[in-house]
Amino acid sequence: MGERAVSVARSDAPVAVITGAAAGIGAAVARTLASHAYSVALLDRDGAELERAAAEVRAVSGVDVVTHVVDVTDREAVDAATAAVVKKFGRIDALAHVAGILDTGSVVDSDPQAWRNIYDVNVFGLLNVLQSVGQHMRSRRAGSIVVVSSNAAGVPRVGMGAYGSSKAAATMLVRTAGLELAADGIRVNVVAPGSTDTSMQRSLWSDPNDDSGAEGVIAGNLEAYRVGIPLGKLATAADIADSVHFLLSDRAAHITMQALYVDGGATLKA
Known part of the structure; x- marks a missing residue:
């Protein structure tokens, strides 16, 4: 595990831990929270990409930033x-x-x-982080948690059995944790993105570098029983990060155990 920090921690700044922070939605969440004056701890198993993401945060904000190279499947x-x-x-x-x-x-x-690999990360890795950070928050009787799941948790998709079911399990795990932690004043919510322009999304395209790959996603696929995106565009990582920030913030002070779908209407909120 590696760590790097800049400046001295400001005691008045809220402190956020972001896992999966090296790229995509995680990196966008880090930038968004930093832009709202959070001190941020960025966790990811990819050390090189993690430092690149941290450098981007440092370049656009004056907040305190630390990085930890961590595989979430490793509880220690x-x-x-x-x-x-x-x-x-x-x-x-x-x-x-x-x-x-x-x-x-x-x-x-x-x-x-x-399937075991996906569940190790998406379910048991989540459990490791929820327990570790949740126990600290419970001791303080304060905190807010948002887990990024997927709209695949709420509707079947051809070829997505392992991923979708792992995200469905993760969503119920999070909602139950929210119920258990509510008495301690801790809010726990889910953001469920749809197709978002990240490297994970592009890995499903025949050519990840060809932007036209988005066209098929937006249009949908009748043969695969996949509805398109009514808003006619992919989400950006920043779109998802804004939703995460909202649910973490005091503006969502009376919201807990909810799953916010951010998918341009793609699941018709099935």
């Missing part, structure tokens, strides 16, 4: 990162859990090991 590493963040900043006010992986394949024909 997660606990060590949580302890290090608390030691530096004194507390954790917000958690944005974005870490997750995607694999596709038929339910009937796919390799069970692929």
Whole structure:
């Protein structure tokens, strides 16, 4: 586990932990929270990309930034990162859990090991982080948690059995944690993005570098029983980050155990 920090922690700034912070939605969440004066602790298993993301945050804000190279499936590493963040900043006010992986394949024909890999990260990795940070927040009787799930948790998609079911499990895990932590004043919510212009989304296209790959996603696919996107565009990572920030903030002070779909209407909120 590695750590890098800049400047001295400001005691008045809210402190946020962001997992999966090296790229895509996680990096966008880091930039958004930093732009709203959060001190941020960025966690990811990709150290090189994590430092690049941290450099972007430092370039556009004067907030305190630390990085920890952590695989969320490693509970000891997660606990060590949580302890290090608390030691530096004194507390954790917000958690944005974005870490997750995607694999596709038929339910009937796919390799069970692929399912185990997805569940290890998307469910048990989430559990590790929720328990580690949640126990700290419970001891303070304060905090807000947002987990980035997926609209695939709420509607079946061809080839998405492992991913969608892992996100459905994650969503129920989060809502139950919210119920259990409500008496301690801790809010726990889900943001469920649809197709978002990230490297994960582009990995599903025949050519990740060809922007026209978005056209098929927006149009939908009748043969695959996939509705298009009524708003006629992909989400940006910043769109999702803004939703995460809202649910973490005091503007959402009476919202907990909710799943906010941010998908341009793609699931018709099924």
